[in-house]
Structures are given as C-alpha cells and as structure tokens.
Amino acid sequence: MELSGSFAGRWAPDASVFLIGMRGVGKTTIGLMLSGVLSRPFLDADRIFESAVGVPLKQFVDEHGFSAFRDRETLLLQQLVREHARGKVIALGGGVVEREENRRIIEQYAASRGPVIRILRDPNAVLAFLSAPAKDKSTWTDLQESYAAVWQRRIPWYESCSNLAFVAPSPDSSAHPSLALKAAEDAIKRFAERLVGVPSPRSLRALAATRRTTALVLPLSLVDELDRPRLEAATRGVDAIEIHIAQTLDISTARFDFGTHIALLVGRLRTMTRLPLLYRPSRQAYSAHDASTYFQLIKLGFELACEVVDVSLNLQDEELATLLEKRSPASQIMLSSTLDPSQSWGDDGARAVYARAARLGANVIRLEKAVASVDENLELRRWQTEIAASDGPPLIGLGHGDTARLSLLLNSLLTPVRLPGAAENNVDKVVLFTADELRHTSRLAGLDHPRCVHLVGTTAAATTLGQRLLDAGFRVDITQTPPLLTDVFSHPDSRAVVHLALIPQPSSGPPVPKLSLLARNATRHDVVLCLRRSSAALSSRPQEAGVYVAENTLALAVSHLVVKHLSPVNAISTRSTAILLGVPTLSAGIVPELLAAVHHLGIRRIAAVGCSSDALERLRNFEVLRTVVVTASLDEAVPALRDEFGAGSPTVIISCDADPPDLPPVLAHAVAPGIVVHLPEARLPSSGARQVENQPRTIDGWLYVGSVELSREREDRLYEVVTGYPV
Numbered sequence: 001m002e003l004s005g006s007f008a009g010r011w012a013p014d015a016s017v018f019l020i021g022m023r024g025v026g027k028t029t030i031g032l033m034l035s036g037v038l039s040r041p042f043l044d045a046d047r048i049f050e051s052a053v054g055v056p057l058k059q060f061v062d063e064h065g066f067s068a069f070r071d072r073e074t075l076l077l078q079q080l081v082r083e084h085a086r087g088k089v090i091a092l093g094g095g096v097v098e099r100e101e102n103r104r105i106i107e108q109y110a111a112s113r114g115p116v117i118r119i120l121r122d123p124n125a126v127l128a129f130l131s132a133p134a135k136d137k138s139t140w141t142d143l144q145e146s147y148a149a150v151w152q153r154r155i156p157w158y159e160s161c162s163n164l165a166f167v168a169p170s171p172d173s174s175a176h177p178s179l180a181l182k183a184a185e186d187a188i189k190r191f192a193e194r195l196v197g198v199p200s201p202r203s204l205r206a207l208a209a210t211r212r213t214t215a216l217v218l219p220l221s222l223v224d225e226l227d228r229p230r231l232e233a234a235t236r237g238v239d240a241i242e243i244h245i246a247q248t249l250d251i252s253t254a255r256f257d258f259g260t261h262i263a264l265l266v267g268r269l270r271t272m273t274r275l276p277l278l279y280r281p282s283r284q285a286y287s288a289h290d291a292s293t294y295f296q297l298i299k300l301g302f303e304l305a306c307e308v309v310d311v312s313l314n315l316q317d318e319e320l321a322t323l324l325e326k327r328s329p330a331s332q333i334m335l336s337s338t339l340d341p342s343q344s345w346g347d348d349g350a351r352a353v354y355a356r357a358a359r360l361g362a363n364v365i366r367l368e369k370a371v372a373s374v375d376e377n378l379e380l381r382r383w384q385t386e387i388a389a390s391d392g393p394p395l396i397g398l399g400h401g402d403t404a405r406l407s408l409l410l411n412s413l414l415t416p417v418r419l420p421g422a423a424e425n426n427v428d429k430v431v432l433f434t435a436d437e438l439r440h441t442s443r444l445a446g447l448d449h450p451r452c453v454h455l456v457g458t459t460a461a462a463t464t465l466g467q468r469l470l471d472a473g474f475r476v477d478i479t480q481t482p483p484l485l486t487d488v489f490s491h492p493d494s495r496a497v498v499h500l501a502l503i504p505q506p507s508s509g510p511p512v513p514k515l516s517l518l519a520r521n522a523t524r525h526d527v528v529l530c531l532r533r534s535s536a537a538l539s540s541r542p543q544e545a546g547v548y549v550a551e552n553t554l555a556l557a558v559s560h561l562v563v564k565h566l567s568p569v570n571a572i573s574t575r576s577t578a579i580l581l582g583v584p585t586l587s588a589g590i591v592p593e594l595l596a597a598v599h600h601l602g603i604r605r606i607a608a609v610g611c612s613s614d615a616l617e618r619l620r621n622f623e624v625l626r627t628v629v630v631t632a633s634l635d636e637a638v639p640a641l642r643d644e645f646g647a648g649s650p651t652v653i654i655s656c657d658a659d660p661p662d663l664p665p666v667l668a669h670a671v672a673p674g675i676v677v678h679l680p681e682a683r684l685p686s687s688g689a690r691q692v693e694n695q696p697r698t699i700d701g702w703l704y705v706g707s708v709e710l711s712r713e714r715e716d717r718l719y720e721v722v723t724g725y726p727v
C-alpha cells in the first residue's frame with residue numbers, strides 16, 4: 001500500500017511516516033502494525049538509540065542524566081529525518097517533543113514533507129500498563145512527574161508537530177490475549193486505507209449518485225453513552241454517521257483538552273461502527289464567536305481522517321482556502337450553508353452559493369433552507385437532477401420546517417441525504433420509515449419506488465432478513481412458495497436495484513433448474529443468495545450473468561467470527577491448525593463449506609476428529625487438507641495432533657458435537673489455544689450436547705464463541721450481502 005494520496009501535494013507517496021505520542025500509547029505497537037500494512041521497514045528511535053550507545057536506555061540515563069539523553073536524541077532525530085525520510089515507519093521517543101529544536105524539526109517535516117501521526121489512547125488503559133510491575137522498558141519513572149502532568153504539558157506540542165491523529169482503541173482488560181491488539185490492528189489498517197484513498201464502496205459520492213443516502217445525526221456528546229448494539233440498531237439501513245459537535249459537549253469532566261477529548265470520542269465511535277463519518281462542528285456554536293476553535297476543530301477532523309468534513313461557507317474565501325490546505329487525502333470536503341428565506345432551490349441566489357462552493361473545491365455541497373410546502377421538495381429534486389447530469393459536486397438539500405410528516409418523508413425520498421431530526425437529541429428516537437409509508441409517499445411524488453427485494457422461500461433466516469430489510473425501508477416481496485422465477489422477472493419492479501432470491505437449495509442432488517433460470521435472467525445489480533451450497537450453475541458463470549454468489553452464509557459467518565476475534569497478523573497463520581470436531585454428526589453438505597471457511601482464513605493444517613468414513617472420504621477429496629487425524633475421541637487424537645502439528649499459532653476449533661468447555665486439558669499441550677466456535681446448526685438433534693449460548697468467554701486461554709453469536713453473525717452476513725451495507 002502506498003501513501004499515494006497527495007495530502008494537497010505536500011508529500012511524496014513514499015514519504016516516511018513518523019509516529020509521536022505519549023509514552024505507552026502504542027507507538028511501537030501501532031508502528032509495527034503500520035509497517036505491515038504499508039509493507040515498509042519499521043524503525044524505533046529508542047531501540048536505535050540503545051544500539052548506538054550500547055546500553056539500555058534506562059542505564060544510559062542513570063549514568064549520564066536526562067540532559068545527555070536529550071542531546072543525543074536530537075542528533076538521532078536529525079539523522080532519521082535526513083537519512084530515513086523515505087519508505088519507513090518510524091516511532092520516536094515519547095519525550096522527543098520536549099526540546100524546542102526537536103519540535104521545529106518535526107513541525108517542518110509535518111508541514112511539507114510527510115505524515116506525522118500523533119497516537120492517542122485512553123489514558124486509563126495506558127496508565128494501567130505503565131503501573132504494572134516489571135514492564136518498564138525505559139526511564140519514564142525517572143521524570144518524577146505525574147504522567148497526567150507530563151501529558152498535559154505535551155499535548156499542544158504533539159498537536160503542533162503532527163498532521164494526523166490516530167486514536168488506538170484499547171480492549172477491555174477481560175479480553176482474550178489474542179484479542180488484545182486486534183481492535184487496534186483493524187483500526188490502523190482502516191486508517192491507512194483512508195489515507196491512501198482506497199475507494200470505499202460506500203463513498204458518499206457514489207451513493208448520492210445512485211440512490212437516496214441516509215445519515216444518522218449523532219451528537220458527539222452521546223458517544224460515551226452508546227454501546228455497539230444500540231448503535232447498530234440505530235444505524236440499520238444508514239449509510240453514514242454525521243457526528244455533530246455542538247458547544248454543549250460536556251468537557252467539564254474531561255481530563256484533557258477539548259481536542260483530545262473529541263478525538264478520543266471519535267476513536268471510540270470508530271470501534272463501534274465501520275460507517276463513514278461525516279464530521280461536523282456546529283457552525284453556529286463555534287464560528288460566530290470563536291473562529292479559532294472552529295478552525296482547530298476542522299483541522300482535527302482532517303487529522304482524524306474522517307471521511308467527510310463539513311466546513312461552513314460562512315467564512316471568507318481566504319479563510320476557507322487556509323483551512324482547506326490542511327485537508328488530508330482521507331477526507332472529502334462538504335461545504336455547507338443555509339439559504340436565505342427569500343431564496344428558493346435552484347434560483348439565481350442559490351445557484352451563486354452552489355457555484356462558490358464548487359469553485360472552492362467542495363466534494364459535496366449541502367444547502368439548507370426552511371421548506372414551506374411539499375412542492376419545494378420537487379424543485380430541489382429538479383435542481384439535483386440537473387446537477388447530477390453535470391460534472392458539479394453533488395448537492396445535498398435539506399429542507400426543514402414544520403411541514404408535517406408527509407413533507408419530511410417526501411424530503412427524505414427526494415434528497416440524497418436524510419438527517420433524521422429526531423436523532424439530534426436521542427438516538428433511540430431515530431425514525432426509519434416503514435415500507436408502506438415509503439411506498440405511499442413515493443407514489444404521491446411520482447418517484448421510483450425504493451429498492452425492492454424479492455424473498456423467495458420462508459426459512460427462518462428469510463423471515464428475519466425480510467423484517468430487517470423492511471425496517472430499513474426496503475420494499476420486500478415475500479413469496480411463500482417458490483414461484484416460477486419467470487414471475488419474479490415479469491414483476492413490475494423487476495428493474496429495481498436489488499432482486500434477491502433467497503432460495504433453500506438442497507445440499508445434494510443436481511442443481512435446481514430454477515437457480516439456473518435465475519442466473520440467466522439476473523441483471524448486473526442482482527444478488528443471488530442461496531442458503532445452502534452455491535449451485536454449480538451459478539458459481540460457474542458469475543461474471544457472465546452479472547451475478548455473484550454469496551458463499552454459504554454459515555461458512556461466511558464462521559470465518560467472519562474467527563477473523564473478528566483473532567487477528568490474522570497476531571494469531572491465524574499458515575502455522576495455525578483448524579480442528580473440525582465431531583464430523584460424523586455434520587450434515588455432509590456442511591463439511592466442504594467449513595473447509596472452505598478455514599481455507600479462506602489461510603489455514604492449511606486441518607484435522608478432523610471423530611470422522612465417519614463417509615465424512616472422511618469428503619475430507620480426503622479436499623485438496624488443502626494436509627493431514628487428517630481420524631480418531632474416535634479428542635483424547636485419542638491428542639498425540640497425533642502433537643506429532644503432526646506441534647504447538648504453532650492459535651488453533652481454530654469448529655465444534656459440532658463436543659461440549660466445548662469440556663475440552664480435555666491435555667489438548668492444551670498439543671496445540672496452541674485459540675478459538676472454539678460452536679456450531680449447533682450442524683449437530684444432529686439427537687446429539688444432546690449442551691449449547692454454548694452465552695457471550696464469548698475465555699477459559700484456559702481458549703475463547704469460546706457460542707451459537708447465539710454465530711447466528712447473529714450469520715444474519716449480519718446475509719443482510720450485508722443483500723444490501724451492501726457494512727454491518
């Protein structure tokens with residue numbers, strides 16, 4: 001991955017990335033991860049220092065004092081900037097910003113030469129590490145100042161020396177060891193992807209061009225109270241989260257400055273959602289009285305690599321130009337303004353505002369205005385259609401006022417971004433309109449109907465998915481008995497964006513002819529999803545037919561779950577082992593899918609314990625299988641496992657009939673602990689084993705994931721495949 005984003009043309013694509021930040025925030029840890037993501041060597045200034053002086057840092061400071069250390073640190077910094085300005089990831093010592101001369105060097109680098117990322121992390125978590133005994137790798141304790149005081153002093157220096165800010169998530173202390181750095185690794189990877197401008201499939205621009213886009217307005221002050229399930233519930237069918245930063249944000253309880261407080265909240269939000277963030281400091285709250293705070297906040301939005309940063313047009317051209325210079329390749333600029341009450345959508349005055357925003361380099365333009373009648377929405381729609389046909393940036397029009405629910409609904413259909421006003425103060429009040437309301441209103445407005453999904457079949461999964469899609473405003477046609485698929489294609493909505501056929505496909509026997517018919521008729525945008533194995537008829541011609549076939553959702557869910565809990569970098573590797581436990585009870589069709597799932601994870605050492613001869617035959621035919629251990633019980637399998645594989649990287653156990661918490665302790669000596677995914681769906685009803693229903697839990701270094709989480713994961717994968725919304 002290359003940092004090819006130009007950062008307004010300020011740095012070369014291979015410019016080295018410097019990391020700064022307080023001791024223990026994770027500069028070394030994140031630096032190593034980033035070096036993996038960017039495929040670049042990693043340098044740690046402290047380690048280079050130690051090899052230069054030949055003694056540990058602590059010993060050097062004990063013998064020569066801090067001043068001597070800082071002197072040499074300056075020389076080292078100069079050398080790093082001179083000789084390693086290209087192609088590296090470099091972590092600097094936490095105290096490097098203490099010297100003015102060092103700050104000048106780093107500031108200059110950040111101003112024109114390359115990325116300098118300040119790393120932030122929840123101070124409680126950092127302090128927990130620092131106060132733990134025997135972990136002290138350097139000399140910080142010798143500073144004889146409280147950690148908080150040192151951090152407070154350095155905050156403005158870290159800010160002035162950096163042009164990006166990365167908030168490293170900290171897992172809770174009860175997490176499984178292999179989970180500890182998983183969240184941080186995901187986060188830095190996504191941060192880097194935003195910087196290099198990896199096009200997001202959910203880019204607002206693309207969405208605005210194709211269909212209605214929905215954003216959830218989330219006052220940043222609420223982030224502390226939110227947890228992942230609540231946020232997920234509030235963001236179903238939502239394309240982006242608008243973080244609204246109002247002056248009312250309570251910082252009286254914050255231990256740090258305003259900017260750090262906001263950054264930590266945005267970081268927390270990132271750990272709960274993958275939706276793009278539209279960062280929006282309240283213009284009214286900040287720009288009128290305190291332009292410098294507003295400027296600082298906008299800069300922070302760029303540094304945090306928020307996907308969209310909203311900037312008020314209510315500033316002078318020069319001020320805007322100065323602000324926009326700070327943009328990062330990760331952020332699109334939304335320029336926004338409120339139209340005068342005398343102006344209407346698309347009149348000369350409104351067009352002049354739009355033209356100014358376009359000239360200033362907006363990627364998206366947002367205009368708001370009080371709307372008095374439903375007709376005004378149609379005017380806006382006409383103007384937007386005209387803009388869409390031109391090269392100009394997309395226009396988001398926001399009508400507000402007291403024009404009742406119908407107008408609100410119309411507005412939500414007509415404008416590319418819907419901001420549920422009710423969410424301003426309470427996430428629980430988010431309104432997602434029902435499919436009936438949408439259908440009724442869209443007919444009134446003479447519009448195309450919203451996306452339409454055909455669900456064929458009535459499995460439990462189809463019913464759950466159908467309800468979820470309805471909640472998200474999709475039009476859903478559920479057909480009880482699979483109709484002739486020609487009916488589906490002759491349906492008046494058949495040109496709708498999504499046709500989904502959720503078809504339970506028998507796991508054996510020839511492909512059902514209906515599926516081939518579907519494959520032939522499906523259009524480019526179709527999603528064809530089979531609840532069982534992918535039909536050969538579909539998978540053999542996905543490109544040609546414009547169809548992509550979802551992997552079996554169970555396998556998809558299993559591999560997602562494992563990746564979610566175990567990091568590919570820290571845990572799963574080719575030296576990992578997967579053990580399928582209780583294969584005889586598996587329905588034959590599931591075996592290849594589970595193998596596909598572990599193969600997908602990159603695991604090449606697979607053992608099956610307790611195989612029937614039929615299952616064994618299937619496993620043998622599976623090309624990636626290096627070794628199969630066939631024994632009646634796990635205890636008997638242990639010596640073979642140990643001899644064949646030894647303790648490598650963490651093990652993935654997919655358990656079908658054993659009661660996972662009762663894994664024999666002897667297993668611990670044979671393979672490295674990892675994750676146990678319990679698969680009740682795959683079990684014969686008669687096996688009678690206890691289900692693991694609870695939240696993931698850790699026992700003896702193994703993380704047990706129960707059936708509840710697996711089925712939730714499976715539902716999420718179905719929803720994601722159908723809608724394209726990341727869950």
Ligand SMILES: Nc1ncnc2c1ncn2[C@@H]1O[C@H](COP(=O)(O)OP(=O)(O)O)[C@@H](O)[C@H]1O
Nearest residue numbers: 023024025026027028029129168169170171184
């Ligand atoms: N995001 C994180 N979540 C949990 N632990 C972390 C995280 N980042 C770092 N750590 C742990 O904190 C400690 C200090 O990290 P380190 O990278 O050495 O910090 P620095 O280089 O900034 O002093 C290490 O034990 C590391 O494993």
Ligand SMILES: O=C(O)C1=C[C@@H](OP(=O)(O)O)[C@@H](O)[C@H](O)C1
Nearest residue numbers: 022023024093094095138139140
């Ligand atoms: O904060 C500081 O003053 C220091 C931090 C240390 O680096 P890390 O932040 O990498 O631990 C190291 O350079 C030295 O002990 C001084």
